[in-house]
Amino acid sequence: MRLTRCQVALAAAITLNLLVFFYVSRLQQQRRRGSRAIRPPRLSHSAPDSRVTVLIREFEAFDNAVPEVVASFLHHDPTQPIVVAADTLPYPPLALPAVPNVRLALLHPSLDQPAAASQPETYVDTEFVALVPDGTRAESPGQLQRMAEELKNTHARLVASPVATANPPHCMALEVNLREWTASYGPAPDPPFCDALDGEVVVVVRTRDLFNLSLPLARPMSTSLFLQTSVRGWSVRLLDLPFAPARQPPLATAHARWKAEKEGRVRRDALLRTLGMRLVSWEGGRQEWFGCGKETARCFDTVVGDTPSYLYEGRWTPPCCLQALRETARHVIGVLEAARVRYWLEGGSLLGAVRHGDIIPWDYDVDLGIYLEDVANCEQLRGAEVGSVVDERGFVWEKAVEGDFFRVQYSETNHLHVDLWPFYPRNGVMTKDTWLDHRQDVEFPEHFLHPLVPLQFAGFLAQAPNNYRRFLELKFGPGAIENPEYPNPALKSLAGSG
Numbered sequence: 001m002r003l004t005r006c007q008v009a010l011a012a013a014i015t016l017n018l019l020v021f022f023y024v025s026r027l028q029q030q031r032r033r034g035s036r037a038i039r040p041p042r043l044s045h046s047a048p049d050s051r052v053t054v055l056i057r058e059f060e061a062f063d064n065a066v067p068e069v070v071a072s073f074l075h076h077d078p079t080q081p082i083v084v085a086a087d088t089l090p091y092p093p094l095a096l097p098a099v100p101n102v103r104l105a106l107l108h109p110s111l112d113q114p115a116a117a118s119q120p121e122t123y124v125d126t127e128f129v130a131l132v133p134d135g136t137r138a139e140s141p142g143q144l145q146r147m148a149e150e151l152k153n154t155h156a157r158l159v160a161s162p163v164a165t166a167n168p169p170h171c172m173a174l175e176v177n178l179r180e181w182t183a184s185y186g187p188a189p190d191p192p193f194c195d196a197l198d199g200e201v202v203v204v205v206r207t208r209d210l211f212n213l214s215l216p217l218a219r220p221m222s223t224s225l226f227l228q229t230s231v232r233g234w235s236v237r238l239l240d241l242p243f244a245p246a247r248q249p250p251l252a253t254a255h256a257r258w259k260a261e262k263e264g265r266v267r268r269d270a271l272l273r274t275l276g277m278r279l280v281s282w283e284g285g286r287q288e289w290f291g292c293g294k295e296t297a298r299c300f301d302t303v304v305g306d307t308p309s310y311l312y313e314g315r316w317t318p319p320c321c322l323q324a325l326r327e328t329a330r331h332v333i334g335v336l337e338a339a340r341v342r343y344w345l346e347g348g349s350l351l352g353a354v355r356h357g358d359i360i361p362w363d364y365d366v367d368l369g370i371y372l373e374d375v376a377n378c379e380q381l382r383g384a385e386v387g388s389v390v391d392e393r394g395f396v397w398e399k400a401v402e403g404d405f406f407r408v409q410y411s412e413t414n415h416l417h418v419d420l421w422p423f424y425p426r427n428g429v430m431t432k433d434t435w436l437d438h439r440q441d442v443e444f445p446e447h448f449l450h451p452l453v454p455l456q457f458a459g460f461l462a463q464a465p466n467n468y469r470r471f472l473e474l475k476f477g478p479g480a481i482e483n484p485e486y487p488n489p490a491l492k493s494l495a496g497s498g
Contacts, residue, residue: 050152052128052144052204054082055120058221059134060263061090063256065246069136070102072246076141083123085217107217121211129210131203131221136163137244147204150239156193157209157234160201161241165249169199171238172283176231180361181278181291181318183227192238196226202243203236215274219267227275279319291320294394294411298324300364306438306487308364314497316362324416325359326458329366331395332408332418333462339378342371344452345464346421347440347475353457354468354481362486365417366458370406372422372432381406381420403434440475 054073059066066084073080074097084096085105096102105120116122128148138144143161151159162169171188174195188194197203203225210216218224229236251257269290272280278291278299292298299318300308310316317325329349336343345353346367352360359366375381380397383389384406389397396409406420423430431443448465455464465471472480486494 050128050145050148051081051126052130052148053124053126053207054080054130054132054144055085055124055217056082056132056134057085057217058131058219060250060256060260061086061092062259063250063253064094064134065248065250066134067095068246068248069132069134070096072137073132074099074102076138076143081124081126083120085120120217121207124207124211127207128204129207131205131210131225133163133200133202133221135165135200135246135249136202137246139242139244143241143243144202144204146241147202147239150237150241151204151206154237155235156237158203158205158229158236159239160197160203160236161239161243163200163202163243163245165200165245167199169197169201169238172196172198174226174230176227176277178231178276179315181276181315182281183272183277183279184281185283187283193235194238195230195235197222197236197238201238209234215271218271218274220264220271223268224271224275227277276315289320289323291318292324292414292416293320294414296414298410298414298416303364305491307491308362311362311486311492311497317359317364321364321416322359322361324410324414325363325366325418328395328408328410328416328418329359329368329458329462330460331393332366332368332420333460335380335391336368336370336378339374339381341374341378341381342449342452343420343463344369344449345455345457345462347438348487349457350455350464350468351472351476351480353455353462353464354472355484357456358458360484365419367419367421369421369423369430372424375422380408403436404432405434439477442475444471444474 054070056066056069070082070084073082078099079101082102083105084094084103085107087107089106094104096104103123105118105123107118107120109115109118128144128151130144130147147159147161160169171191171194173186173188175184175186176182177184185196201222213225213228215224215228226236251260272290278289280288280290282288299321300310303309308317310318333343344350346369348360348363349367352358352363375385380389380391384397384399387398390412391397394411396412398407398409399405400407400419405422408418408420410416421432421434423432425431425446428446429443430446430449435441448467448471451466452463453466453468454461455468456462457464469481484494486492486497
């Protein structure tokens with residue numbers, strides 16, 4: 001039987017369509033298999049509203065009771081969803097049960113994994129999350145669900161239950177001031193509703209609330225969590241539903257505790273710097289500084305247009321910088337007074353002394369005027385005329401590169417500084433040789449300096465022009481004291497800073 005040309009063409013078309021269909025089907029199967037291979041594991045159960053995922057984050061890889069913690073929750077509910085979160089693969093390896101509802105989430109991105117694999121929220125599909133610290137054992141079935149129900153019935157955004165250890169939780173008030181880079185802890189005014197808790201607790205929070213925080217799983221978890229929730233105005237309610245400690249608690253040896261405390265301090269210091277906390281006042285009045293010192297660079301970059309970078313961030317001068325400026329000003333003035341160099345508070349520093357008795361909260365340096373004819377009286381200033389001088393306390397005296405004036409820096413590394421402006425009288429008017437493009441950088445009558453008057457400044461008494469109100473209005477305009485403003489309102493205004 002001979003085939004016609006039409007029959008051959010039809011057969012070829014059918015064969016080609018079958019081949020295309022087969023190729024597309026194979027390609028779709030490969031893509032589905034590939035997507036399954038790289039998709040991060042998710043818990044897939046139809047959970048009731050009170051279902052809670054256990055999230056274990058706060059543990060030490062070198063010595064922990066995580067397997068016992070996991071086993072205690074699975075004992076009461078074999079289907080309990082559990083996520084163990086670590087930065088990198090724990091070593092020694094964790095002996096976790098090979099069941100689909102227990103997952104290990106590694107938070108550091110990996111080249112061979114998609115972005116979602118390092119995001120712990122990918123592993124959670126319950127409405128609530130329980131942040132469970134190492135060394136905690138589930139005491140009874142349904143404990144987490146009861147906490148979730150309590151959370152639904154309270155105005156607090158978190159609920160917590162104690163772990164019955166030697167470190168019972170303590171309820172605290174916490175005030176976070178982002179603009180001033182500070183956190184202050186104190187007694188809680190309305191327990192059991194607290195801003196923060198100190199001690200071992202299990203915290204239950206809505207999943208959406210936890211993962212809407214900037215750093216939801218940053219360590220130390222307790223410090224990180226409550227700083228972030230407090231700044232949002234959230235409170236935590238402390239419940240009387242205690243969890244038991246692990247039968248074999250972690251960090252049982254003195255060496256393990258020492259190592260954990262050492263690494264914990266490093267993590268805490270790094271966390272506080274990351275969150276922009278430079279001064280923490282603990283309950284009882286103890287203060288800790290987390291910012292620049294003589295061995296570190298200052299906390300902000302070169303100032304452009306009289307407007308430091310932190311003003312654009314809605315913040316004022318970091319408190320560690322203010323403290324360094326106070327220390328530098330006290331030292332410089334002490335040297336000037338000992339050398340009988342006549343000086344006075346200038347510009348914004350005088351304005352801060354009159355308005356605050358201190359440095360203006362957003363200022364970045366201190367300005368002093370001096371008599372040019374007195375420069376020869378001071379050994380440090382004479383040395384600065386020809387080069388940089390580092391005095392016995394590590395302060396650096398030098399001639400400023402911007403003009404004919406002096407600068408004293410906090411240290412060779414930290415360039416927070418006091419500027420010394422040499423003036424000389426001419427026909428009863430104080431003038432100088434270097435003028436910068438500042439509104440307050442103007443000549444003024446010498447009678448403002450006869451006599452000089454003491455004024456509280458930065459924790460000590462400094463010399464200031466007499467009739468300083470008129471002096472400041474000459475420099476800054478009427479109402480300068482009563483109407484605070486940033487140095488360059490054309491770039492950044494105090495009124496528009498929020």
